[in-house]
Amino acid sequence: MGYKNILYILLFSIILPLSYDKIGYFHYVEGECYVKSFRTNNKYFKVSIGTDIYENDFIKSDKDSNCIIRFNDDKTHVFIESKTILNLKEDNFSRRVDLFDGSIYIKNLFNQSKNTYVFTNNSQIPLLNNRLWIKSFDVVKDYIYSLDNEIEVYNEFNKEVIILKRLSLEFFENELQKSILNLADIIPAYVLNEEKEFNFNNQKIEIKKYDMIPVYGKRVRNNIYDPYQVSFDFGSKILNNASHIKVGIYPVYLNKNLLIRGNIESFISPSGNNIDNQWDDGYDYLDKISVNYSQYNNKNQLYIKFGPLDNFSLASGYLVNNISNAIDYPRKINSGLHLKYVFDIDFMDLDVFIPSIRDFGNDGGVIAARTSLFISHKFPLTLGIGFVGDFNQFSNISKTINKTTKSRSVYGAELDFNYNLISNLDLDVNIFGEFVGLWYPEYNYYVLFDGQNVSNDLRWRKGTWGISGPGVSVKVNNRYLFKFSFNYNSATFIPNYFNSTYLYNRARYYKGILDYPMIQKQIDYLNDNFLIGQSCAAGEECEYLIPKDVYPILVNNDGFSGFNTIGFTTEFRYKFQSYISTSLMTSVFFEESDNSNSYYSFQASLDINKGYIRNINSMKLYFSNIYFSKISDKYRTAFGIETETKLPMSLSLIINLGQVYYDNNLLNNDIDKMTNSDISIKYSF
Template identity: 45%
Template structure:
């Protein structure tokens, strides 16, 4: 037994010594979420911290908006990892190897007489000798290379060819092995750009230990340097708005200083026959509607983002079952509004607050929408996030004074409350799994009456509600790195509940015009009395302004279900780094009745940012139609496309296309197909 104990002790001691001798590098600097995954005997994951040792075969990974710098222990090689990067390092007797699985790495290497330094992507191999090399690897498109000091030979696996690239020239190597020279250096991180014209200096003489009371100083370079804080651009184009042709003239002055941005969108639509859009300049709020002010601030604990004016970020609370995509940007020149959005993070991984007022003009008329949501993260040991949001429309009729000369007898306020949760089951760098859910309630000021239509005695089928509820739970979410995310959730709703009540079309369709000289079938007397008492236009006996949650009763419940419904929602999101985002959502709802009707929700979007496709500034395509029973139901449908194409001489071609459906004049009982087309040439000074 003593011999066995001694043998185990020797084995353990030798294992410990071997592990200590296998140290090859050290974490030098970390910003954001970075991870070390060990490939040594028993694999484990741990957070990357300054001065933490790295061993042979370790993986180093960074998440979104994160950065990590590592130095090999001989101070001859350093690597700086950008966002969403994964690489593996080996240090052998005669070679040093760096495997870049994805993302970007900036490698600095001093000539080592006894070792050669090789680096690999999925498609290319290269040798680094006393050089500074930046690499971005994307196995789906191409690899980008920049060497700063010397010519560098690159071997491409696909074409089985080797080619030398020159220093200070950016090259793209396609999957087929073609070498293409790139002219735009804005692909590069700012810390690489700042090194291009610097002499090569490798000075890592001071080694800091964990117990040293010496801070690590370093220049943290952010891509916010501008030649001038002022900018100005002009545009000239043609637009088609509601079947009317316009010449569009735009001037866009802007000022940016550190975290503050102030800009104006001064546009005028002129029709050759004199039918101009003149409401753009007829009151004080039109100035607000053309201004944009943003401010953001981030430190190691808190974050603040404030937005005033047009083009506020798209807002959703929780899973979007109450409020979803409220500020989605739609090319609608005849209806413009300015709002306020505030996001405040009290402490990362603790608590945040969102506040939104999408239309200040309505708010000034003692109405309009206001929403607030806060979330609380319990702890890393019990990773539960709880959210609570409230949304109110203080008066659904407050916008009428600015669009038509009509009003109703009294105001109508609607309140919604949502509670949501998310619990992390598994959370590591490459895979996350969580449970989620949302519970929603909406309250109306008066009873809404509706009929079931299940027999000929309609009076017995009369139902009424002063509030509705909806549940999107339980839900299950899977995330595979930063590339793919999948969600699946069950849905349970009360009668007449409309998912995403406050959605992207809410400001257009929250009230509908209705004219009828004789309110009769399919209405019963209680419904007629309610409509006449609450929604009659002042001074008229046959005109009404009907809220979106009441309007379906005029057409035999076409627009909501008079029964409880159940169903499911499936969402899929695919991303390529920060450049491409493709998302799809589908929902199926089935009535709990003897002859059930079926409702659907469909959403799809494709967003491509700058630097992914040559000469493409951006591309945004989206389609959305929520809670419809037939494809002819279009009052909650939006289709849009917006793209920018870079042209020579600082010119940009901007193409806008959008279609939505609402009663544009509030003058008949029909919704109008509002097709808006814009084609602009924009010049940037």
Template identity: 35%
Template sequence: MKTKNIIFIYILLLSFSFAQSALKIATVSYIKGSCYIENSIQDKSITPLAGNSIMNNDIIHSKEDSFCDIIFDDDATKIHIDENTRVKILSDNYSRVFEVYYGSVFVSNAKTHIKTYIQTLNNNIYVNNNNIWVNSYRDFDKVVSINYNANIYNYISNSQIILKPLTAYNIFSNGSVKIDNNLDLVPDYIEDESYLQVRKENRNKYDVYLNDYDLIPVYGRETEKRSFDDNGFKLGLTAGTRYMNNNEYLTFGLFPQYKHNNFIVYSKLNVYYDYFLKCSSFDDCEFTESGIYSNWESKNDILEKFHLRYHRSDYNNSFSIYAGEIPQVTFGHGYLVNKFSNYYEYPLRSDFGVNIDWKIDNDFLNFKFLVPSIREYFRDGGIFGMHASLFLSHRFPLTLGLGFVMDFNQFSQSPRVYDVDSSIDSRQIKAFELDFELDIIRSMNLDVSIYGELVGIWYPENIFYFRSDGLMPFSDDLRWRRGTWGVMAPGVSLLIDNKHEINFAFNFNSAAFYPSYFNTNYLYNRSLYYLTAQPFDFNTLGFNLVGNQIGMLNDFAINSTNMEFFVPKELYPILTNKINVFPLRGFSIDYKYNFRNKIEYYNAISVYTQNVGQEKIKSQTYYTFDAKLSIKENILRNLSSLNFYVSNVFFLERDDREEYTFGFNMMFDLPSDVYILFDIGQVFYDVSLNGKRNNVLNSGLQLRLNF
């Protein structure tokens, strides 16, 4: 009986294995010449025709002057098999593997949760949202990645290798890497995907060198040698001028950096000296000086000049940590935390923060941790944020995210920003968000998903606002709430040709809700200085205030005069009579364009209209606008980078600029590691402490030399 059970289990397992191998996974879309299909499990050997099925565990063999194309049933993966090539195809619910015994293949793969690999004798090449060509030899593999960096694992050296796109590399069996300038072995059909063919045709005809990312030929330039081993110590020197804080400065800087593999530590040691020639007339000039800008006075000032980065990743997991200046951070879809930064007003102000991004498997958990300013914890404040997202399953591809942010003291930065003393009590706010995204379509040239985000913000006291219909008495027009909420859902996201991304979502918000509350300049703009000529009373501002509002505003007075205030950003519109006092309905739409990670364009607009119901008043409309253009190196001659951005969050009229940010920066690459840098940034707040909003400009022009 026991023997029969064992035989039965063996037959069952064998049947299951055969069923898996007999599963249709793809179709032959084109054949030229002689190609053959073998499957030892099914004991078959056939000569396929276009339209024939490809089964799991099939081995495809192409002869000389022959090739074939195979496309998977979900349209997410395509493989072109070159002549004299032998490759085995393995597929299950979670991965696709192309085992290349010899020869070359070109694999195109969409952004999908199914992991795709090209395996050779020595290397495992991960393909996701990318096109990669591989030619496998006995001692090395020639690899060309088209769209993005290629992530490769070498079996012999047990190491990870990252290859830049649009360059041919030879990866030897021991894991060593060498750029291959001999492009004769790269097939011509990749011309449709890259500029390698242009390089290949022009290198012997003209005095032209096309760098790996150049879109415009650079005539007469010699080939630059690039080293994979950039570990060690580097030093940069800068000199130039800067305008900030309504003063002009001469600036000198040292930029030391040490790098070891994935670890980088660097410093920005700038000195700004106010020493300029002032002229009242052509023949009446004198030098004036006010000394060194005061950013070297405290331990925090010193700490904020040092920065650290560490990044580690493999095919499934990644871990990144930033200390000092942190990249812009977004939780979920950005309806609560959107492009949060701690270095927007650098070098006028800077902070030492910590940002951790930890991914546990491609299709499992993603965790973010944010502390934008260590300095604040020494000023009875601090901001702390966390976000976690979970991918449920491939059968139901839903990703759920949960975020939390706490600001322990909304006024902790204000005395530093406005340079005034304050006796105001601390104010703590809490916020949560829940986001989701459901994948609908994942194919080669089209991704479609449904998304949304729900946000709640809680304050320590009631927010009083006036919903007036213009009729007496006013006492019944008072409203209050301790928390606000907003919903961005349902939304639809489209990604077309891996270049064009369009997102559209509806918005439903409560009165007094502030979309993208934690945004780019939140750290320095979360409470605003306000000066009034006399203490608040019923009609001080030219419109009605009630006793509850007056008491609420007086709680934010910074001294006993009750004429100087630090007002939280969500309450500042009360002072301009522009606070939203009705529920809002609207929509958000944004468009992103990405060309090979070299040109990026982003534009977004949100429109929110008040739902006044039965009230006999005219509804008002609020807006959010955001745009950015980024050009990376080697697109235009000698231009290393160019960035332009402009944004205004939740404004009613053109002159509402409390959340307005504008910036432009560019860097030119000259011979001998010499660079010219120019930047300009603009915000608006009452830096003069005169009750009027000022245009705060921060701009500089510098010359940099790297050693």
């Protein structure tokens, strides 16, 4: 790309946001509310308190959600009820609220230089000094209720102006008009409770605490908020066959957008097999702290998370997919860092992820980063580029075995694109793709086998590549997401290389004699790069640390394909507000060989948060197995369930069960099944 094009993009990204005037902001948000405009690439983005509103923005609220909008001059406030869609327009002479579906409650002070109007498909209403509740549904049906003054309603069907009296509820359907006597059946209680006179002599609408916020049930408010909280936990933890008594103290500091949490735990085993190595160095103390911080500044957003991290992916996840550092706690404890910065929702963003700070103290470390650039609203293409590197795949194991080992790095990069084809109120269609490459520090030698397991061809690669795409994603009603993509991979490529179990399976211990069916080139390759110790005589049983991309050559290529593969990936996701989210991903790959071996990937998850099921504070189920050829292939498998159930007297019951496979004992060539379960009682105050 020439420097002129780069300069054009930079200037365009600066000038474009200035062409849309800020007209207000979100004063209050409860539940899930969204904003959409050309600034957001015609996609709905979730809003929070303080999010700016611009000319011609579309706003939508989900079920059981609502929000309040304040215009800049504080002369118009709009309360948006649940399941409502509207559009806001403003120029030097008028302010317009277009209500497509749902209901709003609007307060307006007369502005001599700017008239305010409310439009539906059926009605046009000018507002002076007034408070108005209006509901529009089924395209041509309106309920209109004025609290303060008579209003003029222009009916689109009979082309007449109709005068509505104060405190009179009128129903319109096309040209039909009918008075409704039983107000409480239609109008929300919080509106009827505001029928007292309102002072319209003010220069602006003054907001009192909780003004215009509806009360659907009993609402308890504390005028003084204590930012300090603490909870206690007592129960049992079972790690494989070892039982422990668990005692935990969890202090919390919460102040606006900053949350700091302590995690002080002790695990005592009646058999004496205590977990007592958690206070040995500075990294152990860091592991006792987790931090969440977020900041919103107009179009810029910053998120920082430190501590246990889950489910981080780059782009569509063909290189980095749901990597985690907290699967087998407390046997494996890692504190990580995730930083996300959004320069502008229609310009650039940056993601940086470090799953283990401790690794950098062991002469290693993993870091992943990605940035993306949105081209323009007329050409809604987003381009992304990502990088990931593991500076020493042996950093964790080498410290455990306390023997002389070499180091081994691996690097990956990805290029991705996403083009928005359709973006409507409840439909979003995109075309996407991701191109992935992996680079190794030395050539990896592998042998192709025929049906008799006799070597007939030697191959070598210093890197591999994979393509996910072209793919199509369809998002319906801001809840349902369907994705399909084609895949094409080079020989020995492992999709989702940096996956949820990567920190546990990036290298394995191997002890044995290297001989047939391996050939001498492979044996020399392993001895030169992965031998534990200084040397190993021919025919002698030796020890090795083997990276995950090399280990298959020890077991007749079981774990990757020696041929190019072709396949497809399907994915389904569902999200309902912040209450529940679920996902299901499947991939199938076929070898381009006479054997036509098949490989599969399968991932599923379900997250339920407080408020969806009675007395369930949280529930999480997950299962993952990446690139396996047989059901018995388990060394990239992880699954589990985590629940917290509310009990009386500020108590809750916690039940967790998880299982992951990795080489923990470092005694033989077997992968170890690591089960992890606990049941405990937590007290919070």
